[in-house]
Amino acid sequence: MGVGTESWVVMATARSPTNIAVIKYWGKRDESLILPINDSISVTLDPDHLCTTTTVAASPAFDSDRMWLNGKEISLSGGRFQACLREIRKRAHDVTDEKKGLRISKEDWQNIHVHIASYNNFPTAAGLASSAAGFACLVFSLAKLMNVSEEYGALSAIARQGSGSACRSLYGGFVKWVMGNDSSGSDSIAVQLVNEAHWSDLVILIAVVSSRQKETSSTTGMRESVETSPLLHHRSKVVVPSRIVQMEEAIRSRDFASFASLTCADSNQFHAVCLDTSPPIFYMNDTSHRIISCIERWNKLKGTPQVAYTFDAGPNAVMIAPNRKTATDLLCRMLYYFPPSPDTELSSYILGDKTILQEAGLKSMGDVEALPPPPEMADKLTSRVSGEVSYFICTKPGQGPVLLADENESLLHPQTGLPK
């Protein structure tokens, strides 16, 4: 293996986006390979605002595979990590590092341990699909390190074994996870429908909702739904296949009204199936319901969908506006209904792309307090209660994983292979 000393370290650092499904994945037909019972479609979120950065390092000096998440060492013993490591190692190729004067052969990779450091630029616990970005980034960076030549589709099938929705984070833009038919899972892969430039007008606003409840993990939740919900089977066999066709068409033709109707209906149906599970699963709370009601009233007033909303396995709302103008209208509504606490600074209440604040004409908390009630509230009384939303993140559709060439961005020391 290589030449000379055994103290070398090779590394790769990558950044991967998270994604949010607009046609939901809920239910596995194979628990260990993570094969879904229906296709799903997602939009990839701009990694500038929500992403995982992962550095993987390999060295003959490492005693074992190790991983650090947000600076804290975590166990790699889980079957999901092991599956990703095993599948990537299987596909490793010879690597030559001329600068270091190294040649690592295909076979060598089987015996070299890796160190992995991963960091989310958003709160892990906030329920923002950190495992999707995480496993996508793990697989992508390992594949780069080990010179895996497989296409992104094949990589997505590996990431899928880490976390189902991770397969969709291998691409930017709009992505479809094809459920596939093969029992090996080899055809259960992600495909890009359109890249992030196709529908770049879209603006995405995420409301991170405060919650005092511990949620059912999505793994447990979907298993229980598969076992007990009489409605899930009908959803996966009858409803979703037709929605997938309609959603693909809506995305290709940038038909926002259809896109929004399908997105909202599918989010609600996913939560309906959770409620139809025994015991029932509640991911949305009263704040989630209020957000939906606000948007539905607005949509009704206008006679056509202004904004789409979708909720994953938690109370956070992901809202999608067709353009900047509507996004500012949305932001004003959200800040009217869900103002920050009096002691919060506006700039820490709206994260991500903060330029939306200027576009909305909001410079200070005084501007937020002076917001008029939206016209659809004309005949209704509503109280402006702060504290229901922790903060908002403004973002947009984004690109897939990228390799970060700058060694300064790596999370591991180039010499020791330990967290910086």
Next chain:
Amino acid sequence: MGVGTESWVVMATARSPTNIAVIKYWGKRDESLILPINDSISVTLDPDHLCTTTTVAASPAFDSDRMWLNGKEISLSGGRFQACLREIRKRAHDVTDEKKGLRISKEDWQNIHVHIASYNNFPTAAGLASSAAGFACLVFSLAKLMNVSEEYGALSAIARQGSGSACRSLYGGFVKWVMGNDSSGSDSIAVQLVNEAHWSDLVILIAVVSSRQKETSSTTGMRESVETSPLLHHRSKVVVPSRIVQMEEAIRSRDFASFASLTCADSNQFHAVCLDTSPPIFYMNDTSHRIISCIERWNKLKGTPQVAYTFDAGPNAVMIAPNRKTATDLLCRMLYYFPPSPDTELSSYILGDKTILQEAGLKSMGDVEALPPPPEMADKLTSRVSGEVSYFICTKPGQGPVLLADENESLLHPQTGLPK
């Protein structure tokens, strides 16, 4: 008509129970006749705790049909009231009142106006199926007044035209509303499965949940579900028919575990279908969810259902315990999780059958404050927040409508026919 003076007034007063569905009715196949898309099954609640009392009076001196609900005059112009009045008048028979020296012929009834006074012994706005008790009582008392000879099944088909679920309030015990096939609705009637003595051990605890939200009316809600929910059709055609068979068997054999599983699953599925509606309908709120979670955790600890829960078109929980002992355990849990506000008296927090308080060993607010956390909470922290539940009502399965012979109980003056 009659003899002598035209100033006579004839009256009848009746009391009718409300009911709560354990297999839910949601969706009409005929809006004006109120014909459902599936069978439903309910338990009639003890009218001592929840009932409507209605007095109907007829007199040639009345200028028009008039009605007072809880002392306030309301319009009878709605199609639903008109349908009930028309169908009952159609079936009127000769009435002889020997005391008053009167004979009212079958034909006379078509031209005599009626006064109706109705009173609920529970808050109308609390979402406790007041319209079911109300229309059942209206039809029952009118039928008595006009000497209608039809059986209760035929009367139930008339009450159904006032409010669908009212048809099930024509009987005590457990009642099935058979959807029927005929387009006239003549076979869409209620039948008694078992009377209230069959399963008299059951104890019913209702949590009237505080809500700041105005709910979608069930009429509007079910119309929108029929028009937009892709899951409702599957529920009504596939899921409910098999649940009806299982529920009837569970009731006949007093199999509480099956009864509870079916009741909870069907309540949750009804709310799932509401969520699958566009725009989605939310009847349960965070407090409803917390009540469900409390019961599900308890059931899980015990390995078998201790208590059933069901929710109608609102956030209130109706909980059914198999016996007094379990009901006291349930009450203690509810008071642990949802204590009354400090300024509330215990006796105004538990309404209906208050003897449950003594059986639970709860004499004062001090006893409530001293309640230990339930064992299923052992490893969890929970806050005891007051104000989420307005009050509880303890009741049991009860009897169907009865005629009240005592004139003191009538709500109208025997001479003027106006509210007392």
